[in-house]
Amino acid sequence: MxxxxxxxxxxxxxxxxxxxxxxxxxxxxxxxxxxxxxxxxxxxxxxxxxxxxxxxxxxxxxxxxxxxxxxxxxxxxxxxxxxxxxxxxxxxxxxxxxxxxxxxxxxxxxxxxxxxxxxxxxxxxxxxxxxxxxxxxxxxxxxxLPTIDLFDYNLKGCRFLHVEGILNATTNYLLTAMMEGGLRFFEALRRAQEEGIAETDPRNDVEGWDTACKLLILANFGLGADLTMDDLSVEGIQNVSDAQIRQWREAGVIPKLVGEITLSAGSIGAAVRVKTFAPSEVFAQVRGKDKAIRVATDSMGDIVAIGCASEPxxxxxxxxxxxxxxxxxxxxx
The missing domain is CATH 3.40.50.720 (NAD(P)-binding Rossmann-like Domain)
Structure with missing residues (x-):
């Protein structure tokens, strides 16, 4: 042995x-x-x-x-x-x-x-x-949440067309609490901190940097890109207002902080931003502390993975x- x-x-x-x-x-x-x-x-x-x-x-x-x-x-x-x-x-x-x-x-x-x-x-x-x-x-x-393994093992041989993910549990929890629980941003954040979901200093999460880090690693290690943080457009949820929440409710859409990797003409780009989804879309069903990734491929179609376990x-x-x-x-x- x-x-x-x-x-x-x-x-x-x-x-x-x-x-x-x-x-x-x-x-x-x-x-x-x-x-x-x-x-x-x-x-x-x-x-x-x-x-x-x-x-x-x-x-x-x-x-x-x-x-x-x-x-x-x-x-x-x-x-x-x-x-x-x-x-x-x-x-x-x-x-x-x-x-x-x-x-x-x-x-x-x-x-x-x-x-x-x-x-x-x-x-x-x-x-x-x-x-x-x-x-x-x-x-x-x-x-x-299986992410890079999809690239390295499950989808080996495919050509990747588009990747997007809800990669941060804290921001997903906050947006769910604001949309479904009627809480204001700082009320939702305080609750998340009390429950041990959000850090004492939550800036990396709520400003989108944690999502950006994971996205950059996926692009570079999973897709062979050569991106730096300066190549990414990064938006967080810290400035989401009560008025925006009302507008999204009235429009019947659900906001998520999403990291996206775009692949076209041999180039790879990445961005983090708030996107809205119709209730029937799969990302709209990713609530609370859940995370998700969706990979669009040329031959295996769209593959989606959803998970919620984030503890140590x-x-x-x-x-x-x-x-x-x-x-x-x-x-x-």
Whole structure:
């Protein structure tokens, strides 16, 4: 039985969920992939822990200050890095250092945070190609909702005509609360924050930047584009007024914050904006915290996926799906 060593960088809610699920699925990895998976290193921003023989759940509450950073992670000699840290698409930090160092060393990388992929994604892909490492990004593109997998697996061989998605749960929840619950924007936002749906600082969500990040990753990693954030037109919902809500109700349409990728004449463009849909359209049925993607193809028609799980466990599961793809490739399954 071969052995695969895993390290996790970033140990907030998602990183903890990844560690817990990984440890509970070890018997599955043995049975399906004939692989002994060992968690050998975990770190947050300032502290961490490592054991070359493998960490257990009880070890994950005993971190040592200073045990952090890419050098610490690589000193554990992992075969796979799962990066689950905070995300800053304007700088790529802190994930960029972890991911880049891992790929340069030939360590496969499963990326959950979006920042590094948006800031320097194309160069990360090149670094992976040079070292032969595998770079997987499902967890960074709408968590449990299958998005990039549609491009990489389900629709392989098709020509893509158009892609659009409701990719942010917070904005979808807010628009649903405003349209159906009669709440004003800041009332809906306060409720979302009380329920743990919206962040304390919700600007990345409500201004459209989270959707834009996911869209850019889909375009670049799924469709081979070379877009930067400057290439995208980005609109949020922060300026949606009571008057607009009334107008949409009177017109019998339903607003959604949508990310769109357009493909024409060999060029790829992307934008984030509020669109309205008739009640009979599928995106009008995507309510509350649900997310969705629709892909139009030349030979398989329109494919739609809808999902609602956004909590840390769902995001962790998306990352471990990527991990299993790596195990499958390595085992020849």
């Amino acid at each position: 071969r052995q695969v060593k895993v390290a996790i960088a970033g140990f907030g809610g998602v990183g903890r969920a990844v560690a817990s699920l990984l440890l509970t699925r070890r018997e599955r990895y043995r049975a399906v992939y004939n692989t002994d998976v060992r968690l050998v290193a975990v770190c947050g921003s300032r502290a961490g822990t490592a054991d070359p023989s493998g960490l257990e759940q009880t070890d994950l509450s005993q971190f040592t200050d200073g045990h952090s950073g890419s050098a610490f992670i690589l000193s554990a000699k992992p075969d796979v890095l799962i990066e689950a840290g905070p995300s800053n698409f304007r700088t790529g930090a802190p994930g960029l250092d972890y991911i880049g160092a891992a790929l340069d060393a030939g360590v496969h990388a499963v990326v959950i945070s979006k920042g590094a992929l948006v800031f320097d994604g194309n160069r990360l892909r090149e670094r992976a190609r040079k070292s032969g490492a595998i770079l997987k990004v499902s967890g960074a593109t709408a968590a449990a 466990k769902a995001t962790a599961s998306a990352a471990l799906k990527d991990f299993e793809h790596i195990l499958s490739i390595a085992s020849g399954n």
